[in-house]
Amino acid sequence: MTFFNHIDSLFPYLKSIRKLKGYLTFDIEIPENxxxxxxxxxxxxxxxxxxxxxxxxxxxxxxxxxxxxxDTTISNINSIVExxxxxxxxxxLFLNKVDELKKIFERQDLNKLQSLKxxxxxxxxxxxxxxxxxxxxRVVTE
Numbered sequence: 292m293t294f295f296n297h298i299d300s301l302f303p304y305l306k307s308i309r310k311l312k313g314y315l316t317f318d319i320e321i322p323e324n325x326x327x328x329x330x331x332x333x334x335x336x337x338x339x340x341x342x343x344x345x346x347x348x349x350x351x352x353x354x355x356x357x358x359x360x361x362d363t364t365i366s367n368i369n370s371i372v373e374x375x376x377x378x379x380x381x382x383x384l385f386l387n388k389v390d391e392l393k394k395i396f397e398r399q400d401l402n403k404l405q406s407l408k409x410x411x412x413x414x415x416x417x418x419x420x421x422x423x424x425x426x427x428x429r430v431v432t433e
Contacts, residue, residue, distance in 0.1 A: 297365050304372060306349060315361060317352045319368055320344070325375040331367040 298305060306318040323346055327337065340349040354364035396404060 297362075300369050300372070301365065304368075310356075311353075313356050315354050315356055315364075317354070317364060317368060318349055319352060320347050320349045321371075321375070322346065323348045325371070326378070327371055328374060331370045331374070333363075333367070336364075 298308075301317070301319070304319045304321055306320045307316075309316045309318070318340070325348075327350065336353040338351045338353070340351060342349065352364050352368055354360040395407075
């Protein structure tokens with residue numbers, strides 16, 4: 292895979308790539324409400340920057356200068372983006388469904404609505420939150 296292909300998907304969020312001794316640092320700017328799940332970070336290799344634009348946060352993702360470390364870091368950043376975009380899509384879908392349900396409630400009489408049932412098939416739903424946000428106050432160690 293070419294370098295362009297590696298960073299193409301990061302491009303909208305990529306602020307800079309820096310070389311620090313034997314490391315590469317990917318500075319990523321994302322919306323401040325986005326989460327960074329622990330499963331997509333490596334202990335001590337993600338640092339939140341103090342400077343940011345209103346509504347945005349900048350994180351530095353550090354990788355040792357090796358093919359596997361850089362690939363893993365880029366993959367993790369892409370996973371964070373995908374994770375948060377999915378959350379945004381789910382929130383939009385939820386709002387659309389609430390609006391649909393509101394319209395149903397406005398048009399139907401109370402007796403019909405009292406017999407309203409929701410049936411979900413073919414998958415299990417869980418209301419437990421198994422994602423945890425990282426501690427962004429970590430210090431990068433060499």
